[in-house]
Amino acid sequence: MSRFPITRTALILLALGWPAIAAADALTGQTEQQAANWPAILMFSAFVLATLGITRWAAGRVRTASDFYTAGGGITGFQNGLAIAGDYMSAASFLGISAQIFADGYDGLIYSTGFLVGWPILLFLLAERLRNLGRYTFADVVSFRFAQTPVRLFAAFSTLAVVLFYLIAQMVGAGQLIKLLFGLPYTYAVLIVGALMTCYVLFGGMIATTWVQIIKAVMLLGCASFMAFAVLWNFGFSPEALFARAVEVKTGLAASAGATPADAATKGLSIMGPGGFIKDPLSAISFGMALMFGTAGLPHILMRFFTVPDAKEARKSVLWATGWIGYFYILTFIIGFGAITFVASNPDYLMPDGSLKGGGNMAAIHLASAIGGDIFLGIVSAVAFATILAVVAGLTLSGASAVSHDIYASIVKKGQANSADELKVSRYTVPVLAILAILLGIAFEKQNVAFMVSLAFALAASGNFPVLVMSLLWDGCTTRGVVVGGFVGVLLALVLTILSPAIWVAVLGHAEPVFPYSSPTIFSMPAAFLAIWLVSLADKSGRAAVDRAGYPAQRVRAETGIGAAGASDH
Amino acid sequence: MEQRGEGQGAQAAAATRDIEQDERYQRLVTTRSRFGWRLTIVMLVIYFGYILLIAFEPHILARPLGSGVTSLGIPLGLGVIVAGILLTALYVRRANKIFDRDLDALRRDYGA
Numbered sequence: 001m002s003r004f005p006i007t008r009t010a011l012i013l014l015a016l017g018w019p020a021i022a023a024a025d026a027l028t029g030q031t032e033q034q035a036a037n038w039p040a041i042l043m044f045s046a047f048v049l050a051t052l053g054i055t056r057w058a059a060g061r062v063r064t065a066s067d068f069y070t071a072g073g074g075i076t077g078f079q080n081g082l083a084i085a086g087d088y089m090s091a092a093s094f095l096g097i098s099a100q101i102f103a104d105g106y107d108g109l110i111y112s113t114g115f116l117v118g119w120p121i122l123l124f125l126l127a128e129r130l131r132n133l134g135r136y137t138f139a140d141v142v143s144f145r146f147a148q149t150p151v152r153l154f155a156a157f158s159t160l161a162v163v164l165f166y167l168i169a170q171m172v173g174a175g176q177l178i179k180l181l182f183g184l185p186y187t188y189a190v191l192i193v194g195a196l197m198t199c200y201v202l203f204g205g206m207i208a209t210t211w212v213q214i215i216k217a218v219m220l221l222g223c224a225s226f227m228a229f230a231v232l233w234n235f236g237f238s239p240e241a242l243f244a245r246a247v248e249v250k251t252g253l254a255a256s257a258g259a260t261p262a263d264a265a266t267k268g269l270s271i272m273g274p275g276g277f278i279k280d281p282l283s284a285i286s287f288g289m290a291l292m293f294g295t296a297g298l299p300h301i302l303m304r305f306f307t308v309p310d311a312k313e314a315r316k317s318v319l320w321a322t323g324w325i326g327y328f329y330i331l332t333f334i335i336g337f338g339a340i341t342f343v344a345s346n347p348d349y350l351m352p353d354g355s356l357k358g359g360g361n362m363a364a365i366h367l368a369s370a371i372g373g374d375i376f377l378g379i380v381s382a383v384a385f386a387t388i389l390a391v392v393a394g395l396t397l398s399g400a401s402a403v404s405h406d407i408y409a410s411i412v413k414k415g416q417a418n419s420a421d422e423l424k425v426s427r428y429t430v431p432v433l434a435i436l437a438i439l440l441g442i443a444f445e446k447q448n449v450a451f452m453v454s455l456a457f458a459l460a461a462s463g464n465f466p467v468l469v470m471s472l473l474w475d476g477c478t479t480r481g482v483v484v485g486g487f488v489g490v491l492l493a494l495v496l497t498i499l500s501p502a503i504w505v506a507v508l509g510h511a512e513p514v515f516p517y518s519s520p521t522i523f524s525m526p527a528a529f530l531a532i533w534l535v536s537l538a539d540k541s542g543r544a545a546v547d548r549a550g551y552p553a554q555r556v557r558a559e560t561g562i563g564a565a566g567a568s569d570h
Numbered sequence: 571m572e573q574r575g576e577g578q579g580a581q582a583a584a585a586t587r588d589i590e591q592d593e594r595y596q597r598l599v600t601t602r603s604r605f606g607w608r609l610t611i612v613m614l615v616i617y618f619g620y621i622l623l624i625a626f627e628p629h630i631l632a633r634p635l636g637s638g639v640t641s642l643g644i645p646l647g648l649g650v651i652v653a654g655i656l657l658t659a660l661y662v663r664r665a666n667k668i669f670d671r672d673l674d675a676l677r678r679d680y681g682a
Contacts, residue, residue: 109647117617124606240638272641273632274624281625288621319662326655553586
């Protein structure tokens with residue numbers, strides 16, 4: 001382990017365990033190109049054809065900006081819950097968390113819990129209010145009673161920052177994963193992802209993006225359920241038997257690596273408790289904060305609340321999403337331990353030196369082959385790739401809406417843009433973002449992508465989350481307060497991340513990090529809240545009076561939805 | 571986009587005042603936000619309690635339950651996930667049954 005075990009494990013898991021996709025090798029080096037896997041390629045082609053069919057169907061329905069951004073508000077709570085879960089349960093959660101459990105056992109569960117607990121918070125404090133106040137983007141909500149231009153500038157900046165860091169990581173991860181699974185060269189892989197995602201978003205807008213996400217979520221849940229069931233079936237549905245066998249396998253591996261019997265037994269048993277996470281409590285807490293509160297500030301997730309018709313459906317969608325995501329994490333826990341028992345001791349899946357063929361992240365993929373043969377391996381590989389595409393499409397849509405709705409329609413046109421022009425601007429933005437993502441994906445091929453993802457989360461927790469909470473819940477909040485506070489949070493998170501071991505030492509090659517912790521959130525998030533509070537208190541401008549006077553009307557609408565624009569407005 | 575004319579603005583302000591002074595509205599908002607914050611605090615305590623346990627007393631989580639290898643950390647970790655789902659369900663249940671009923675009455679009276 002490195003000097004800061006939490007740093008490395010945390011960052012790797014952020015990259016892996018989260019919608020950001022990256023094979024373990026993708027983080028630090030090159031993945032080995034594999035031979036073409038034909039069942040996987042066939043399955044994947046079937047998925048692509050089906051989703052392009054949906055895009056074609058959806059394209060006929062995208063007529064207004066509302067259709068494009070929010071599927072006309074016609075998505076039900078159940079469908080939206082699945083789509084949100086799809087945004088969350090990436091190939092990375094699936095491959096990354098099961099790989100973490102495969103390597104260290106219990107630690108994988110710690111991440112799963114962090115990934116889940118943001119959802120209840122989002123529901124209790126934000127979800128319904130978001131739906132009642134907003135139409136297309138979370139900036140609609142924040143700027144409800146504030147001066148449009150500065151607030152939307154901040155929102156567009158932070159949305160694009162979060163989306164871009166996320167996109168780069170996705171593209172790099174996708175390229176590595178495809179290279180690994182399908183035997184395609186990296187550049188082709190990145191180009192394919194970029195081209196497909198442009199099709200989905202450009203022609204199908206939110207309708208196609210949502211349905212692609214739903215199909216993928218169902219496929220992923222189906223595959224993971226089958227794998228977990230097969231694992232438990234082999235152990236007579238006794239978790240204790242599964243864990244005992246896993247400990248036995250790990251003990252055997254340690255013994256054959258030359259440990260004394262006592263050490264080997266300790267090593268084997270260590271997978272049943274927390275490991276590397278404990279070295280640095282402050283980083284652990286800061287990282288936990290980024291996971292929990294970052295979730296409630298991710299623009300592509302917040303945008304999903306505008307696709308349902310009202311607050312009631314928004315609320316239901318969180319319950320469905322939380323249920324599916326929680327279920328999925330429990331499955332990955334079983335799959336990870338299953339991989340220890342089926343894969344770790346099977347020479348078919350190992351390199352001569354005992355490491356996993358194709359890299360550490362392939363544990364679940366090998367388990368699929370062990371329990372279902374080549375066909376199931378193909379299905380699981382295709383599903384793993386499909387998830388990347390869907391997540392990338394959602395991110396791009398969110399970035400495009402920040403440009404067309406927040407910058408073009410609200411700032412340039414002062415809210416007077418017609419729906420057709422706004423739609424046109426989004427459609428110009430999508431290929432630009434795609435080309436940008438492809439170029440950055442290629443440029444960053446050899447780069448460590450983990451920090452970009454951790455950055456995206458820290459930025460969301462330090463900028464969007466405090467800004468949303470304060471503007472929604474505090475009557476004294478002013479335009480100047482949220483803009484200054486939001487920028488303080490985002491920029492502080494950015495600067496501290498650059499000074500942290502992940503960049504300052506690993507990328508820039510300095511000997512000692514200026515900022516020794518893995519996540520800036522424990523400092524940058526409170527700093528944002530404090531700045532919003534202090535600046536608002538000190539704000540005696542004329543605008544501040546208007547901002548404060550606007551609170552009652554905002555509150556009534558946030559709480560009751562009275563006067564809320566139905567998302568379905570055509 | 572909110573685009574209100576002067577006259578409409580005054581009208582909207584009056585409507586806001588009416589709703590704000592409605593006792594049912596005040597009761598609904600107070601009860602709901604108190605409930606939301608309570609659940610938020612419960613979730614924060616559960617999650618950060620778990621994180622602090624990992625940060626400072628990890629051996630407690632590694633302790634086996636009974637004679638097998640299954641450790642206390644496994645039901646606790648899975649328990650955090652299940653608690654998150656249950657708290658969410660609790661909120662949605664109460665909101666669907668009680669808050670929505672009160673809200674519908676308000677919305678009827680104020681023409682939404």
